[in-house]
Amino acid sequence: MRDGVVVITRDTYMENTSNKSILPNTEAGVASFSELNKLAPEIVTVWRIKTGIWMGIFMLAVLVVDILNFFDSDKLAPFGVLPAIALIVGFSISWWIPSLRYAYWRYALQPTELVLVHGIFNRVHTVVPLRRLQHLDVSQDLFEREYELGKLIIHTAGTRSSDVSLPGLAMSEAERLRDEMKTYITDEAL
Amino acid sequence: MTLLQRMVVSLPALGFILLPVFTSGDSTAWFNLVLAGVYAMFIIPWIALYYIRFRYWITPTELVIHSGVITRRKRNIPIERIQNIEIEQSPLPRLLGTAKVAVYTAGSAKAEGVLEYVGVHDAQEIRESLRQMQRMMQEEGSGQSDLQDEAFHVSEATSEPIFQMSTRRVFTAGAFHFSLLYLAAFFSLLQYIEPDPTVFFSWLLRGPLDPWRASIESSPWLAGILGVLTAAFLGWTSGIFISVNRFHQFRLDLIGNKLHRKHGLLTLAEGTIPLKRVQSLIIRTNPLMQRFDWFRLELQTLGIDLKESGFQVAVPFAHRHEIDAVLELIGGMSIPDQFESVSRITIRRFALRMSIAAAIILLPFHIWVADMTWGLALLPLILALSIARYRNMGFALTETGFVVRKGIFRKHMWLIPTEKMQAFSMDGNYFQRRLGVQNVYFDTAGASPMQPAELVDIPIGRAREIVNDLYTAFSADQLASKS
Numbered sequence: 001m002r003d004g005v006v007v008i009t010r011d012t013y014m015e016n017t018s019n020k021s022i023l024p025n026t027e028a029g030v031a032s033f034s035e036l037n038k039l040a041p042e043i044v045t046v047w048r049i050k051t052g053i054w055m056g057i058f059m060l061a062v063l064v065v066d067i068l069n070f071f072d073s074d075k076l077a078p079f080g081v082l083p084a085i086a087l088i089v090g091f092s093i094s095w096w097i098p099s100l101r102y103a104y105w106r107y108a109l110q111p112t113e114l115v116l117v118h119g120i121f122n123r124v125h126t127v128v129p130l131r132r133l134q135h136l137d138v139s140q141d142l143f144e145r146e147y148e149l150g151k152l153i154i155h156t157a158g159t160r161s162s163d164v165s166l167p168g169l170a171m172s173e174a175e176r177l178r179d180e181m182k183t184y185i186t187d188e189a190l
Numbered sequence: 191m192t193l194l195q196r197m198v199v200s201l202p203a204l205g206f207i208l209l210p211v212f213t214s215g216d217s218t219a220w221f222n223l224v225l226a227g228v229y230a231m232f233i234i235p236w237i238a239l240y241y242i243r244f245r246y247w248i249t250p251t252e253l254v255i256h257s258g259v260i261t262r263r264k265r266n267i268p269i270e271r272i273q274n275i276e277i278e279q280s281p282l283p284r285l286l287g288t289a290k291v292a293v294y295t296a297g298s299a300k301a302e303g304v305l306e307y308v309g310v311h312d313a314q315e316i317r318e319s320l321r322q323m324q325r326m327m328q329e330e331g332s333g334q335s336d337l338q339d340e341a342f343h344v345s346e347a348t349s350e351p352i353f354q355m356s357t358r359r360v361f362t363a364g365a366f367h368f369s370l371l372y373l374a375a376f377f378s379l380l381q382y383i384e385p386d387p388t389v390f391f392s393w394l395l396r397g398p399l400d401p402w403r404a405s406i407e408s409s410p411w412l413a414g415i416l417g418v419l420t421a422a423f424l425g426w427t428s429g430i431f432i433s434v435n436r437f438h439q440f441r442l443d444l445i446g447n448k449l450h451r452k453h454g455l456l457t458l459a460e461g462t463i464p465l466k467r468v469q470s471l472i473i474r475t476n477p478l479m480q481r482f483d484w485f486r487l488e489l490q491t492l493g494i495d496l497k498e499s500g501f502q503v504a505v506p507f508a509h510r511h512e513i514d515a516v517l518e519l520i521g522g523m524s525i526p527d528q529f530e531s532v533s534r535i536t537i538r539r540f541a542l543r544m545s546i547a548a549a550i551i552l553l554p555f556h557i558w559v560a561d562m563t564w565g566l567a568l569l570p571l572i573l574a575l576s577i578a579r580y581r582n583m584g585f586a587l588t589e590t591g592f593v594v595r596k597g598i599f600r601k602h603m604w605l606i607p608t609e610k611m612q613a614f615s616m617d618g619n620y621f622q623r624r625l626g627v628q629n630v631y632f633d634t635a636g637a638s639p640m641q642p643a644e645l646v647d648i649p650i651g652r653a654r655e656i657v658n659d660l661y662t663a664f665s666a667d668q669l670a671s672k673s
Contacts, residue, residue, distance in 0.1 A: 112665060124617040127661065132612050157492065158612030158633030160642065 036106035036117060042147040043168025047098030049143055055090030062086040107166055109177055114154065116166060128164055130184040132156045138174045150174030154181075246305055248319055250326075253293060255303050267293060267303050270327055275317045279310075280457040289313040293320075294462060352519050353505050353512065355440040355453075363507035364433030365426065366479050373424050437506050444519055449489075449504065463502050467491050469634045470643070471523055471605040472501065473513060480601065483509050487516060492636045501638070523591055523605040529584030533627050536583070536647035541576040545569065585645050585656075592632055592660055594643045604643035608663045610634050616653055628653040632660065 063083040069075050076082065097120070106117040114128045137153040144150060150171040154164045169177065239259045246255040253267045276292040291313045293303040308316065355363070438455035449463040472488040479485070487505035505516055510525075517524050548568055556562035578598045586593040591607040611632045618628040627647040637643065648656070 113661075119617070122617055122619040123623065124615060127614040127657070129611075129613070129661075129664065156612045156633070157635035159635070159637040159639050160631065161613035161615065161633045164613070 036108040036115065039102060039105050039107070039168035040147075040149055040170045040173070041102070042149055042170075044098045044102045046143045046147055046149060046168070047101060048094050051094035051097060052090075055086075055094045059083060059086045059090050102168070105168065109180065114164075114166075114181070116164060126161060126164060128154055128156060128161065130181060132158075133181060133185045135185065136178045136182055138171075138178050140171065152177055246303075248316070248323070250323060253303060253320065255305070265303060269320060269323045272320060272324065275320055276460050277310075277313050277317065278457065278459060291316055351441045352444045353440075353442040353508065353516050355437055355506065357438070359507060360434050360437050360440070361430060363437060363484075364430030366482075366484060366507070367429035367433050368422075368425050369429050369432075373421065373428055376428065433506075440506060442504060442516070449520070451502070451504070461502070463489060463491055463504070465520060468520075469610050469636050470607065471517070471520075473525070473603040473605070475601045476599055477601070485510060485513050487513050490634065490636050490638075517605075522607050523588070523593075525603070525605070526586035526588055526593055529586050529593070529595055531580070532583050532585070532645065533625075533647045533649050534580065535625050535627050537573075537576045537580045539621070539625070539647060540579055541572050544572045544575065548572070583645070585648075587656060587659060592656075594645050596645075602641060602643075606632055606634055606643060608660055609667045611660070611664060614657050614661055614664075616657055618650070622647065623650075626650050630656055 063086075066079060066082050070079060100120050101118075104118055104120055104123065106115075108115045112130055114130065116124075116126045116128070118124055134155040134157055136155070139151045139153060140149070141151075148171045149167075150169050150173075152166040152169055152174045154166065156162060156164070166174075166177075236259055240257070243259055243262070244255075244257045246253065248254075248269075251269055253269060253272070255263075255265045255267075257263050257265075272293055276294065278290045278292060279288075280290075287310055288307045289310045291305040291308055293305075305313075305316070435455045435457075437453050440453040441451070443450040443452075447465045449465065451459075451461045451463065453459060469490045469492055472490060474486045474488065475484060484507055485505075486503065486507060489502045489504050491502055505513060508516075514525060548565060552562045552565040556565070575598065579596075582598055582601065583596040585595065591605060591610075593603065593605050595601070595603040612635055613633040615631050615633070616628050617631075622628060626649060628650050629644055629646045630648055630653050631642065631644040634643075
């Protein structure tokens, strides 16, 4: 089990409901990071592979254009320069962005709510009360399967947060979270 | 008493469904003929098949509807779940003596089961049977039935509606409901029916309007002004017409914990909104309406099926004190007296964003097409808009929920009860974080994605406080409701 995740039962859930602050009283939502959990580090590799594939497609497109313009007299740059630039840019994007994404992703399952903090440019801090859960999914794609990672998708009845996803969890952790959280799904009328 | 295991088949249905066949394809154009042929080949058999395949019956516990030609759908609606049974008659079915029976389950905005083109007599019989089933169920002690129709119909005559509109009020509402949309729809319809409107117009012009035509042709200015005036007049009258048709004899009753709404001129509509299904309340107005103290109250509701959500007009057109009275009767939320404003930084950010957007549009023109220096004149306008936006944006924390107000031309005010909040979120982009502000958003079920009740540019500390306070209230509410 990962550190910092509190195991809770229905009893402690009810006890903890009263008057609890969800947000550590800190400046700008940065320091509260220390109290939240990081994702599994393997997710960085998965993200790198995925962005890398897209960047590779982009690079190929640039290459094709460059080849088609091979005999063009007034082209922008000598043959091979544009694909090389695309390659370098694409590589650095797919190298740095995933690690930045990882660095800013935090989550915590607290007694009555799930807290998610993420985003590089636009930083989003979402609190999903556990009693608002409609249903939970654990999904795993081809790359995630290779690294035994899973993604937890939390559905609420809301509009914008109708499906909140928590990527990059070890599969066992994702399943554990799901099993823990599913006890809170109630038939409560909206 | 399991006597009602029977199948009811409606007879006047087919003739009515076939009506579109006779109205289409009267043109000599070959294309229309082909269309009519296609129509005859596919649609008529389809309609017939649909008619043959459509079956419904009532069992002691369920209303069963089987429908569909290619994709067959079987829908079972548990009778105890049925909230409201509506019989609706629009003009044409009125002539043909048919009616539409719509069956509503707990608070869904849309009808769960619709039986169209049933004879009026049959419709009433269906309603009676369903009611009787429910009554029997209640007597058996299941006690689960939500139906309070009986109560409603008994008290309808006696109870005082919590809101109703006089004819004068309906006309006033229409007068404020200026819209060119219906006009556009009308003209497109005209074009569809009669491909050559000039025939009609030239007849009109050669006849009574001939002197007008001469003067219009001689002066483009007069033509322009007349055109605008005609459009304005038509937009205005169509607004009034729509309003009258929709809200004629509007009446809202509160019975038990449900709102009953009844209105309409040509199409009489009747609806039920259980209060517990109301997710948030929205009060809308615009500067002109606000000037004369007119507001509209809408309820954001959610059906039993989470996908079905909607906005129900509870009070189409009323003064502030009337809205307040309705809100008090509904209970829960009220309009706060004071609003807190967001950070002034929002003026700067909005102005900057608008200017950049304007620059992106105008600069290419300026460089490659024509001189666009006049674009600079937009700057004061942008600034004025930004300030107006700031002035109109406000929020208030109340004991029962959160209130957000915003909009310059379309003013919205959301009253969001704490107990209905789905998720709490704060976000801020890089620039906002540098400026120390954040956005706050409280999600509710069925909230419109186009018009979110999101509050932007609140000082970070205050944003945190708001989220914390509301979450604390939310948790306390949870505890109270469980114990």
